Every structure is written in structure tokens, then in C-alpha cells.
Amino acid sequence: MSNLSTKRLTKELAELQKKPPGGVTLESADNLSQWVVKVEGAKDTLYQNEVFWLRFTFPSNYPLESPEVVFVRNIPIHPHIYSNGHICLSILYDHWSPALTISSVCLSILSMLSSCTNKERPPDDSRYVAHAAKSPKQTNWAFHDDTV
Amino acid sequence: MVDGELLEVLKGCEEVLRDRLSRSSSAESFLTDFKDLVESMLSARPTSSNSTEWSGEYYAAVVEELRALGLHRLHDVDTDFEEVTLQIIDAGSRRHLLPITIPRPGELRHLTVRMDLPGRTGPAKIPVSRTGGRLGLAEVVQAFEKTLEEFQPLWDQLDDLDVNTWIVEPDQPRRSHTYRRIALGNNLYLQIDIDPTSPLAPPAYKFLGADRAAAKCRETARKNIGAWDATNLLRKNIESLLEMTLPSRPMTDASQRSALGSHEMEGKECGICYSRQLPIDLGGDIDGEVNGSGAVPDQVCRNGSCGKLFHHRCLYEWLRSVPATRVVFGAWHGSCPYCSAVITTTKP
Numbered sequence: 232m233s234n235l236s237t238k239r240l241t242k243e244l245a246e247l248q249k250k251p252p253g254g255v256t257l258e259s260a261d262n263l264s265q266w267v268v269k270v271e272g273a274k275d276t277l278y279q280n281e282v283f284w285l286r287f288t289f290p291s292n293y294p295l296e297s298p299e300v301v302f303v304r305n306i307p308i309h310p311h312i313y314s315n316g317h318i319c320l321s322i323l324y325d326h327w328s329p330a331l332t333i334s335s336v337c338l339s340i341l342s343m344l345s346s347c348t349n350k351e352r353p354p355d356d357s358r359y360v361a362h363a364a365k366s367p368k369q370t371n372w373a374f375h376d377d378t379v
Numbered sequence: 380m381v382d383g384e385l386l387e388v389l390k391g392c393e394e395v396l397r398d399r400l401s402r403s404s405s406a407e408s409f410l411t412d413f414k415d416l417v418e419s420m421l422s423a424r425p426t427s428s429n430s431t432e433w434s435g436e437y438y439a440a441v442v443e444e445l446r447a448l449g450l451h452r453l454h455d456v457d458t459d460f461e462e463v464t465l466q467i468i469d470a471g472s473r474r475h476l477l478p479i480t481i482p483r484p485g486e487l488r489h490l491t492v493r494m495d496l497p498g499r500t501g502p503a504k505i506p507v508s509r510t511g512g513r514l515g516l517a518e519v520v521q522a523f524e525k526t527l528e529e530f531q532p533l534w535d536q537l538d539d540l541d542v543n544t545w546i547v548e549p550d551q552p553r554r555s556h557t558y559r560r561i562a563l564g565n566n567l568y569l570q571i572d573i574d575p576t577s578p579l580a581p582p583a584y585k586f587l588g589a590d591r592a593a594a595k596c597r598e599t600a601r602k603n604i605g606a607w608d609a610t611n612l613l614r615k616n617i618e619s620l621l622e623m624t625l626p627s628r629p630m631t632d633a634s635q636r637s638a639l640g641s642h643e644m645e646g647k648e649c650g651i652c653y654s655r656q657l658p659i660d661l662g663g664d665i666d667g668e669v670n671g672s673g674a675v676p677d678q679v680c681r682n683g684s685c686g687k688l689f690h691h692r693c694l695y696e697w698l699r700s701v702p703a704t705r706v707v708f709g710a711w712h713g714s715c716p717y718c719s720a721v722i723t724t725t726k727p
């Protein structure tokens with residue numbers, strides 16, 4: 232792991248422990264390459280009282296390259312989330328920017344859950360899950376322009 | 380794929396062409412290579428076939444037209460020379476990409492242009508004059524620039540919303556998108572659809588989220604809509620309408636991070652690696668060519684409302700990793716990771 236990502240991840244870790252955004256808790260960070268973050272479905276949304284876990288895996292050239300982010304253990308039912316935990320969200324792939332942080336990624340995912348009006352799996356879920364690579368970063372995503 | 384006649388001319392050169400394209404340091408050098416290649420192939424062939432000779436001239440003319448247009452406007456040329464993408468910077472420093480399909484020789488009836496503009500569905504077919512085999516790219520660019528002028532007021536308002544509020548939809552706004560779903564906090568969202576011809580007028584709007592909170596917002600908006608001031612910023616009007624300050628995207632702006640108290644979090648650190656001094660070992664880490672140890676962030680985003688600082692090496696490595704970045708005459712042109720404004724750097 233390069234010095235570039237070590238310094239930045241250490242700062243992000245401290246930030247996440249000291250001042251986590253609402254609904255976001257760091258659950259484990261045994262090392263600087265894989266973290267698990269707990270996110271809670273917000274009140275008054277379709278995911279109220281539900282708890283989910285996001286697994287972040289950082290490449291050695293983070294933040295030049297995006298982290299791999301997947302849901303683990305309990306996968307939310309959502310039109311942009313596949314049942315294997317892969318998330319269709321452009322900032323995790325083509326539109327990643329070093330301006331984003333672990334906190335802001337968690338908040339974007341929470342807001343994606345919160346603005347959901349119809350709890351269902353993506354229409355191509357079974358086809359996608361049958362053929363998807365282990366990492367969602369290997370998928371060629373076509374992003375939905377349309378509202379959820 | 381490759382046009383029949385051009386393919387004929389370039390037979391056996393596909394590898395060379397692909398190799399040149401991947402190694403060209405700039406669009407200029409690729410175009411020069413490409414033209415030389417077509418010309419050398421043409422001169423190496425017996426000149427019995429008139430049509431082939433003519434198509435070689437045709438492509439040479441296309442290259443000349445591109446050159447006349449100014450190479451700073453050339454964003455990309457595909458290997459088959461079937462599509463060129465131009466980049467146009469508008470009055471508000473926004474970059475627009477304009478992919479144009481190059482007609483095959485002898486089929487020069489119209490240009491197919493894909494414009495990312497409001498109200499535009501599908502590509503536009505622009506009839507071209509056939510005189511002299513010219514494509515008329517300059518005219519297309521001129522017309523496009525004129526259309527861009529019309530949308531400046533709209534994009535000024537949309538950019539202001541995109542930078543200062545938390546937009547949840549579209550996930551990645553394009554220039555053609557006139558709607559925005561804005562997070563208001565507490566799981567409440569405002570969706571607006573702006574009329575491109577009068578962006579300062581009250582937009583069509585609806586609230587999404589918890590029933591009671593949404594009903595309360597609707598009520599507030601109804602009460603205040605009469606006070607809408609079409610000379611003011613759209614964002615400011617929305618804030619007056621809802622009697623609240625629109626929350627900004629969490630944790631991406633410098634002021635929020637500086638509130639965390641770390642002395643290096645005061646905006647003087649690099650926006651990519653979060654350090655002030657570039658780590659000593661990093662110089663040898665990437666390319667092993669330049670030692671960047673001890674360097675402080677000296678690259679600054681020219682967008683006044685952003686002004687983010689970056690280490691030369693960090694910014695260069697970032698721009699280099701983004702496929703949309705272009706290299707022209709040794710300068711790397713891309714967008715700021717924070718605000719997407721055009722940012723330029725050189726190889727450190």
C-alpha cells in the first residue's frame with residue numbers, strides 16, 4: 232500500500248470514528264484495506280428499522296481509483312441494488328472522484344435508499360447475478376437516468 | 380467498422396494505426412501520422428483506381444478541416460476515422476462534447492451530430508453542401524455555439540444548484556437534463572423541472588418523502604409562491620419558497636472538513652491525498668522519474684467558488700487516470716475532481 236493512500240485512509244478513518252454522519256457507523260477496520268460500515272435505513276422511508284452493512288475494499292492507489300463497495304449479509308431490496316450486493320451507482324465506478332469520501336459514499340447510498348418509492352429488485356437481477364464477476368468494478372454499468 | 384475504400388487503402392496498416400494512436404502524445408501528432416499514412420499508402424499503390432485516389436483526397440480534406448477548426452477543439456478521433464468528437468467551451472467555461480459521424484466518401488449528404496442539449500432527442504442530421512467535398516464542420520460548430528448561448532442562463536442556474544445543493548437525481552446530470560431532485564434533509568426531497576427558456580421563473584415542482592413533512596412543505600411553498608422574484612437566483616428563490624437553506628452535499632466541501640479541527644484540514648492540504656507535504660517516498664513510487672518529495676500543493680482550481688489545491692503529482696496522476704482527459708501540446712486538460720470545472724496541468 233502506497234504512502235498516498237495510507238495517509239488519506241488514516242485521516243478518513245479518524246474522521247469516521249470521531250464524527251460519523253447520521254445513520255452511519257464504522258463496524259470494523261482491521262487494516263487499511265478493508266472496512267465494514269453499518270448503515271441504518273432512515274426514519275419515514277421504506278427502509279426504516281432496517282440495518283445493512285457495506286464492505287469497502289480499497290485499492291492500493293486509492294483515492295485515484297474508487298473503493299469497491301458492496302452490501303454484505305443483508306441486501307436491501309432496491310431497483311439499483313442486485314441480490315449479490317452489487318450497487319448500480321455511477322460514483323462508485325465511472326464517476327468516481329477523489330473529492331468523494333467513505334462518508335459521502337455512505338450518505339449517497341443512504342439517500343439512494345431514502346428516495347426509493349418502490350421496493351423491488353432490478354428487473355435483470357437473476358440474469359446479472361448469474362453472470363456478474365466477483366467485484367462490481369468489473370461490470371460494465373449502464374446507469375439509469377430515470378428517477379427511481 | 381472501417382469504411383470500405385479507406386480500409387482498402389490502409390490494408391495491412393491497422394496495427395500501425397492502432398499503435399500510433401495509442402502512442403500519440405497529442406491529437407495533432409495523431410492526425411499528422413494519419414494523414415501521412417493515407418498519403419504514403421496512396422502513393423505506394425498503382426493509381427489506376429480513380430475512386431480510391433479520390434477517397435484519399437477526401438480524408439486529407441477532412442483532416443485539413445479539423446486543423447482549420449483549431450486543434451484545441453479536437454477531443455477525440457476514433458481509430459476507424461468514423462467519428463470525431465469536438466470539444467466546445469461555452470461562455471460559462473463549461474465544456475461540451477460534440478460527436479460527429481464522418482460520412483463515407485461519396486455519401487456526403489448530411490452530418491450526424493449528437494448534441495447533449497435540453498429538448499434534444501436522438502442525433503441531428505445536418506445537410507451539408509457537397510461543393511469541394513467539404514464537411515462544413517466550421518458551420519456546425521458555429522451553429523452549435525449559437526445554440527449554447529441560448530442555454531447559458533439555464534446552465535448558470537443548474538450549475539449553481541449542482542455545486543451548492545445536494546442533488547440525488549440525476550445521478551450524474553447531463554447538459555440535457557432540466558430536472559433535479561434536491562435533498563432537503565430528513566428524507567425529504569424536492570423535485571423541480573425547469574423551463575429552459577425561462578430558468579428564473581418558478582419551475583414545476585413536487586415534494587417526495589414522508590407524508591406529513593411533504594404536506595408541510597407544500598403548504599409553505601403555496602404561501603410563498605407569490606413572492607417569487609424572477610431577478611434573483613433560482614436557488615435563492617427556492618430557499619425563500621421553503622423558508623430554509625438548502626443543505627449542501629455532505630462532506631465534500633472544504634469548510635465542512637475543516638470543521639473537523641485537524642490543522643491540516645484547513646484547505647491548504649491537497650484535495651487528493653489530504654497531505655500538505657507530499658510523502659518523501661512518493662517520488663520513486665510513481666514512474667520513478669521525478670522526485671516529488673517535500674512538494675507542497677501548488678496546483679489550484681481556477682473556478683473561484685472552488686479554489687481547491689492539489690499537489691502537482693497528485694493532480695497529474697488523477698487526470699492521467701481519467702479517460703476523458705486530453706493531452707494537447709503536452710498540456711493535460713481535464714476536470715477538477717471537486718467542481719468539474721476545466722483544469723489543466725503538465726507532466727511534473
Ligand SMILES: [Zn+2]
Nearest residue numbers: 649652690693
Ligand atoms: Zn496530494
Ligand SMILES: [Zn+2]
Nearest residue numbers: 680685715718
Ligand atoms: Zn474545482
